[in-house]
Amino acid sequence: MNMTHPFRDADGDKLREECGIFGVIGAKEAAAIAAAGLHSLQHRGQEAVGITSFSGAEFHSHRGIGHVAQVFSQKEVDTLPGSMASGHVRYATTGGSGLRNVQPLFADLAAGGFSIAHNGNISNAMTLKRDLVSKGSIFQSTSDTEVIIHLVATSRYPTLLDRFVDALRMVEGAYSLICMTAEGMIACRDPLGIRPLVMGRIGDATVFASETVAFDVIGAEFIRSIEPGELVQVDHKGTISSHRPFGNPAPRPCIFEHVYFSRPDSVMDGRSVYQVRKQIGMELAKEAFADADVVIPVPDSGVPAAIGYAQQSGIPFELGIIRSHYVGRTFIQPGDAARHADVKRKHNANRAIVEGKRIILIDDSIVRGTTSKKIVEMMRDAGAAEVHMRIASPPTEHSCFYGVDTPERSKLLAATMDTEAMADFIKADSLAFVSIDGLYRAVGEAERATKCPQFCDACFTGDYPTRLTDFADREAELNAA
């Protein structure tokens, strides 16, 4: 995330995961494997991509703006020799889309070369940066991740691993990291495990990725999740060691990974993302049944929950909206008019299914409400008799400070309106959200443990699991507004 725009104002109407990371050590053509892995993580970040490899003597990097397939042809992969490589896909943040912010970041430290790929956001990065700059550090990027490099560089511990742990003790927020040194690879997850990271094996090589789907694509075997607060070190002989420098705080992984960010064919912390989404739809049908003729998903993200809703309610599931797969992402269109036109190019009503019917529309979330409004209007234009909107997450009332691209709080529809007013705004006959306990039941918990919740759910509840040093004043201001 870009430090200069902590409250970046995304144009789109979806929360966006900002990064996906991948690493491989012990494989021939490691960079080619990294490119394939990153391709399957493309949904986590579509604006820029980078890969760094280590040839045994030197580090090599190639980074570019665009999709993995656009930035990495065989020609670029051939410039990245070696048996160790790591890579990163990201969404650009406002003012931060320049190449200097594209990861992995690399620095030649006194202790040797150090590369870092980061998924998450450090919520005290600006405070740390001010301190580092006052002591003489010179920053090359506006990325929060660079703070870790400077903290490692200035640590007084003797080994790179100890310096790295020393640096992490000073940062707060969310981080899944894949780092490379001449000695090998270090993969780690923040003490609460807010952002995901998994480990696998392909032949003699060890691989790390944000999601298990990357292993399916490269033919690797999933071994396990990196535990919250765990550092896994792998050397060039394939020796793996696990370190737990932060004790054992209760984990708080991001529950929104299950709702929307992760691909449905991934397994997140032992749970099939697809099955969880279907279960959310079932909970929604139990909590907010509507008498209707047909259940229609807003594609693609609403599909599993709509199947669950249909199975639980006995109301037939139909594809009443067809999505074009050849349209770029909605949010890169700058103005409101262009964005609305884009919604129509992206989704089209299937009149044969919709006309004359009472429909239940299922979507994963409502952020600003602009897309929901357009889709309800589209259903009415196609002749729907009634439109009942059902949302497979609780109302998104708060911004995320952990590496997810969220509009500022005042732009979140649920932060400014109650459910009835939101239904009026999107012009639906009725609107309902799954409850927070319904969501917890869908991920396999009996209920949300109020005193010590099992997940980060701050965008629904405002209960942030870490300190927010850089954002505390601004958030208090927004909450009071």
Ligand code: SF4
């Ligand atoms: S605030 Fe929401 S999106 Fe951000 S980490 Fe927590 S649950 Fe995930």
